[in-house]
Amino acid sequence: MVRMSTATSRRTLIIGCGYVGLATGALLAAAGDAVFGLRRSADGSDALRAAGITPLLGDLTRRDDLHRLPGPFDRVVNCASSSRGGAVEYREVYLEGTRTLLDWLRIHPPSKYVHTSSTSVYAQDDGSVVDEGSPAAPRGDTGRLLRDTEDLLVAAARDHGFPAVVLRVAGIYGPGRGHLFQQLVRGEARISGGGTRHMNMIHRDDVASAIAAVLDHGEAGGIYNCVDDTPVTQLGFLGWASCELGRPLPPHATGAEVAARKRGLTDKRVSNAKLRALGWSPRFPGFREGYAEAVAAARPTGTGPTGT
Numbered sequence: 001m002v003r004m005s006t007a008t009s010r011r012t013l014i015i016g017c018g019y020v021g022l023a024t025g026a027l028l029a030a031a032g033d034a035v036f037g038l039r040r041s042a043d044g045s046d047a048l049r050a051a052g053i054t055p056l057l058g059d060l061t062r063r064d065d066l067h068r069l070p071g072p073f074d075r076v077v078n079c080a081s082s083s084r085g086g087a088v089e090y091r092e093v094y095l096e097g098t099r100t101l102l103d104w105l106r107i108h109p110p111s112k113y114v115h116t117s118s119t120s121v122y123a124q125d126d127g128s129v130v131d132e133g134s135p136a137a138p139r140g141d142t143g144r145l146l147r148d149t150e151d152l153l154v155a156a157a158r159d160h161g162f163p164a165v166v167l168r169v170a171g172i173y174g175p176g177r178g179h180l181f182q183q184l185v186r187g188e189a190r191i192s193g194g195g196t197r198h199m200n201m202i203h204r205d206d207v208a209s210a211i212a213a214v215l216d217h218g219e220a221g222g223i224y225n226c227v228d229d230t231p232v233t234q235l236g237f238l239g240w241a242s243c244e245l246g247r248p249l250p251p252h253a254t255g256a257e258v259a260a261r262k263r264g265l266t267d268k269r270v271s272n273a274k275l276r277a278l279g280w281s282p283r284f285p286g287f288r289e290g291y292a293e294a295v296a297a298a299r300p301t302g303t304g305p306t307g308t
């Protein structure tokens, strides 16, 4: 469990208050923070309010929108995503967006700033264990833009004392999310490249508690991997989930399907030791615990784990 702070009146801004941002804001609000959640559309405002978060409308890439926010804020978390997208969107939301945010926050710097990056920056393809000291040299444009954004924040911490912390987040799953599992339930999953590649995952609620942990204890300029304890091969995951759902293993992907995969065929096992050393531990140490609810909901009525 993360050690929660006892402060009662900190003003915390969550930029990009979507899937992870909402869960994080709810956690921080329950711990006593005054939480504000920024997004461009009002779609989620009711859900934010229900979680104790004050919704704010604005675009992080627009300087004027930022200057209109009811700051200053004691702590800032950037959970905005490019909604997948390509290099153009990545550049706009992550790299240029972060430049704009740094410029805005120069006036009233927060005591901590957390940026959610991705473990996709590790390009290792040999199944090795990677930690924050391992090379992070992504091959694609989008990965390089994520790294450039991290570099910008680490340099701001080093050169200007800006209290930025980077969290490299693994594949997020949780209520309503979990791409491969959902594909399996729909009968669309495919075993890719023999299924030997490792998947690194993290439950949404554990991302939220990790953000809370680095807000309280993360070192300025530090990078932390945010991942559970259980990297698993694709075949291992599909084998377990198929068995739990009482289904046969899905078929193997064709060569064309494998080639079309966007993230590239990295294969690594990402370590969470550095984050754990801050006092954080995942509530869901692996996919078996984290997917238990989704498995139960997807099982045909009246069947057990083996479909009988």
Ligand SMILES: NC(=O)c1ccc[n+]([C@@H]2O[C@H](COP(=O)([O-])OP(=O)(O)OC[C@H]3O[C@@H](n4cnc5c(N)ncnc54)[C@H](OP(=O)(O)O)[C@@H]3O)[C@@H](O)[C@H]2O)c1
Pocket (backbone or CB within 6 Å): 015, 016, 017, 018, 019, 020, 021, 038, 039, 040, 041, 042, 058, 059, 060, 061, 078, 079, 080, 081, 082, 083, 093, 116, 117, 118, 119, 169, 170, 171, 172, 173
């Ligand atoms: N999903 C994964 O598996 C994964 C893996 C590694 C890292 N991450 C990172 O984890 C973070 C959180 O991901 P998530 O799944 O919670 O994303 P999400 O559900 O897509 O939420 C992102 C939020 O950002 C808002 N947003 C996007 N552009 C914005 C802008 N220009 N100004 C203000 N708000 C903006 C969106 O709302 P509006 O559209 O209304 O603005 C949305 O509420 C992201 O940084 C993502 O890159 C995700």
